[in-house]
Amino acid sequence: MTDHDDTPRLVRLVDDDADLLAAQAQALRVAGFLTEPFASAEAALSGLGPDWPGVVLSDVRMPGMDGFAFFQRLHAMDPELPVILLTGHADVPMAVAALKQGAYDFLSKPLGADQLAAALNRACQSRALVMENRALRRAQQETAAEETRLIGQSAVMQHLRDAIARLAETGGDLLLAGPGGSGKETVARAIHRQSARRARAFVHIACETLKEARFDAEFMGLDAAGRQGRVAGRLEKAHRGTLYLDGIDRLSPALQARLLALIEGAEFWPMGAAAPRPLDLRVIASTGVDPERLVRDGVLRADLYYRLSGVALHLPALADRREDVLDLFRHFILEAGARLKVHAPPMNPAIRARLSSHDWPGNLRELRQFAEAHVLGLPAFDTAPEDDPAQGLSQMVQDYESGLIREALRLAGGNATRAMERLQLPRKTFYDKLTRHGIKPADYRGPDS
Numbered sequence: 001m002t003d004h005d006d007t008p009r010l011v012r013l014v015d016d017d018a019d020l021l022a023a024q025a026q027a028l029r030v031a032g033f034l035t036e037p038f039a040s041a042e043a044a045l046s047g048l049g050p051d052w053p054g055v056v057l058s059d060v061r062m063p064g065m066d067g068f069a070f071f072q073r074l075h076a077m078d079p080e081l082p083v084i085l086l087t088g089h090a091d092v093p094m095a096v097a098a099l100k101q102g103a104y105d106f107l108s109k110p111l112g113a114d115q116l117a118a119a120l121n122r123a124c125q126s127r128a129l130v131m132e133n134r135a136l137r138r139a140q141q142e143t144a145a146e147e148t149r150l151i152g153q154s155a156v157m158q159h160l161r162d163a164i165a166r167l168a169e170t171g172g173d174l175l176l177a178g179p180g181g182s183g184k185e186t187v188a189r190a191i192h193r194q195s196a197r198r199a200r201a202f203v204h205i206a207c208e209t210l211k212e213a214r215f216d217a218e219f220m221g222l223d224a225a226g227r228q229g230r231v232a233g234r235l236e237k238a239h240r241g242t243l244y245l246d247g248i249d250r251l252s253p254a255l256q257a258r259l260l261a262l263i264e265g266a267e268f269w270p271m272g273a274a275a276p277r278p279l280d281l282r283v284i285a286s287t288g289v290d291p292e293r294l295v296r297d298g299v300l301r302a303d304l305y306y307r308l309s310g311v312a313l314h315l316p317a318l319a320d321r322r323e324d325v326l327d328l329f330r331h332f333i334l335e336a337g338a339r340l341k342v343h344a345p346p347m348n349p350a351i352r353a354r355l356s357s358h359d360w361p362g363n364l365r366e367l368r369q370f371a372e373a374h375v376l377g378l379p380a381f382d383t384a385p386e387d388d389p390a391q392g393l394s395q396m397v398q399d400y401e402s403g404l405i406r407e408a409l410r411l412a413g414g415n416a417t418r419a420m421e422r423l424q425l426p427r428k429t430f431y432d433k434l435t436r437h438g439i440k441p442a443d444y445r446g447p448d449s
């Protein structure tokens, strides 16, 4: 992205001559800059740091800290911050020294407003590029972390990863369907982080919390004259980024219509701009219910559905990709251990049995809570007592047995004969047990076996 139109051109001005400072600030404001005037270098240091998006224009000759010392302080803090020095004739050698040390430019007084604006424009463009590259680098580092977080080797997960990589490139809107806790938001974030929009924001909107009465206040911002219109309020942050509409089916049809109109025609008013610009959004919406059924039942408006569903991805329930449970559990344990700064207790047969026999109706979220309880040494089975009333010994034995069979099948790569040998079970007993526990050897076969 090389278009910096939306980046405010921010200039911090430093001069001990109050009249000159006021005149410069005025001239620059007329030229469309945002200005921050300061009467001394000491005062102008406040609030500056590597995240500050502007450039600095400073007089050289000032009482107290002079422009040269000021530049050195700024350069030590952020070597890529453009500092332009304003010099009189006598200060040129000092300005040249500053240039050698990395000052952006120096300008000799007196100088015209056009010359000043041209130099500051160049500096602002260079600053915008630096800021954008930093954001990109940060996003890339996060992407690397994110990718390792998409755990799972099941065929469906591999397929999903391929789809995510493809969709990240295409950049169209899309719809994610899958039960609660199956990883929709995680996938949406992964797509954003791998897309060209990664340096911009991922804005999460929980549709459930959108209420008719607050819709205008939240999403219809004010235009320059203070009138409310199609100028986006909260959505503005998502400009050139990704807007994640979590639980689109939770919106009333009336609000769906308003949201659709907004995402198709919203504008926003960049700081310092003379006119609003169209908002550039990639929308990823999620639903816990099959979207086509929602449309049939009249819960989801067809026009909104068509706008979003150029591509629809379906995320399976965890029970439909059981072979990922153990990997995910290990991952969640490491994550919880690091977060809570504790070592996880070792795995035990009861935990293994639970992992392979439980149905995980709360999907990855439930598994994650289970892992966290395990890390904390809590009686983790109590995390979902309502869906597992049989906590007696015989149930534990059943769970244990089912866990051992699944583990043997996993180790045997889904080969039933090898698994039954490992367990030293006769063929008929082995197959009876598979039926009783609802286990399918094929689920444990690797992609190439």
Ligand SMILES: Nc1ncnc2c1ncn2[C@@H]1O[C@H](COP(=O)(O)OP(=O)(O)OP(=O)(O)O)[C@@H](O)[C@H]1O
Binding pocket: 149, 150, 151, 152, 178, 179, 180, 181, 182, 183, 184, 185, 186, 187, 246, 288, 328, 331, 364, 365, 368
């Ligand atoms: N493939 C994955 N690898 C590792 N962790 C994951 C993966 N997918 C999801 N998670 C984790 O599982 C939990 C639930 O995922 P997420 O919030 O993305 O689900 P969701 O479908 O958006 O849930 P809901 O429908 O309730 O909003 C989160 O803690 C997330 O970090």
